Amino acid sequence: MAEQDQTLALTPLYDLHVELGARMVPFAGYSMPVQYKLGIMKEHQHTREAAGLFDVSHMGQAYLVGPDHATTAAALEALVPSNFKELKPGRQRYTVLLNDDGGILDDLMVTRPEGEENDGRLYIVVNAACKEQDFAYLRAKLPANIKLEELPERALLALQGPKAAEVMALHAPQASEMAFMAAQEMEFDGIKIHVSRSGYTGEDGYEISCQAGTAEAIAKALLADDRVEAIGLGARDSLRLEAGLCLYGHDITEKTTPVEGNITFCMQKRRREQGGFPGAALIQKQLADGPQIIRVGLKIEGRAPAREGAEIVLPKTDKVIGALTSGGFAPTMGAPIAMGYVPVAYGVEGTKLEVLVRGKALPAIVTAMPFVPQRYYRKPS
């Protein structure tokens, strides 16, 4: 890339992206591939039909390290509304980092690693754009006996799609036995990796954490399979939107709580009842009485994509009741979809609203999410 900005960081796969003909764009301080030669639409469809490989090495990986699991989990629970004390070894859970007003500072995946030698360790993956603030916040808030160990020497790849398990099994046979949201260490063609069965597309698949120096070998081995294509950030965004998954900084922010953001699935029963996380009083009140506003999915009539920032209005009036936080064309559905916030009274599935695009009111209908059914792996019983 001729215009490579000197201030942008590069992931360990930068050379491979360029070799593959990626269009590189600045994202969260990194030069990242927005698309490859296939283009966003075909990359999206390929991930839904076969398997896509994503470089997500820009995300922030770290360990929380304490004397034992109960102590580390309790320290994290003081900052997030999920249950980590009861999280089993080898299991992963989605949560959100909260501020004192119950607003969301970031969303993250937390894994309790297997093995006695890992007792007291939690592995976290946070958003690239938030990682510096998150790590500073964690360091400031965690008690002295819990250390944050950043893992800047690690790369992170995601292999997603209905063929992901078949492909992965050729290199790391143990991966095919894993349950959804399970995590374990294993070898990939002899290379040590940490794998979780999760992702950000709504498909079955894995996230693979490895040493930076081994990332290219793993990526090339996966891309050598005809079923795998390299997928950029463009399709990553349209895939997660169809799957109804939030993009931090857009669909959830420090101004929205987990109740308003409609992600209360991340709050397990004990935490809802006992509180003990930042903003607990407000969040518990919202759980009991309902929030003022809520994040909803919208299907937009016609073909015109409605994007972030577009106003949501009551039909046949000019009364603005909210705004879109994400929106675009859904390749799987062949139609525009969006997410946005509306007063709870208008958040009921089937409610007819309108979205303003270039001064035109487009009919929109509140729709249950995910828009496209999630196809996470379920172990045969």
Add this chain to the structure above:
Amino acid sequence: MSTYFTNDHEWIKVEGDIATVGITDYAQAQLGDVVFVELPETGKTLAKGDEAAVVESVKAASEVYAPLDGEIVEGNEVLVDEPAKVNDEPEGDAWFFKLKLNNKAQLDDLMNADDYKAFVDSL
């Protein structure tokens, strides 16, 4: 028939006082997969530089500007139902609109094919 280009990556084919306007192959490649096209209404009078049409890819929305003063005499309705044609034949059947020119002197400000190629190469 002559073909002209703008630095907004539009092409203009002129026959008599009718100009057919589309976006260049370079423009469609930059946009990526086109999923929506909005055309100007027939009869609308536009000044050079006015927003004439909208073209949206999966990733972003872009405007197509009137490259010259004129009146819209036809929009390419095929694009409304098949926006992906813009990617497939940008400089052929996927024209956006036809303008009846009322100031052909403005053509002198546009680039010819060689100038446009040099312009794109410089980007």
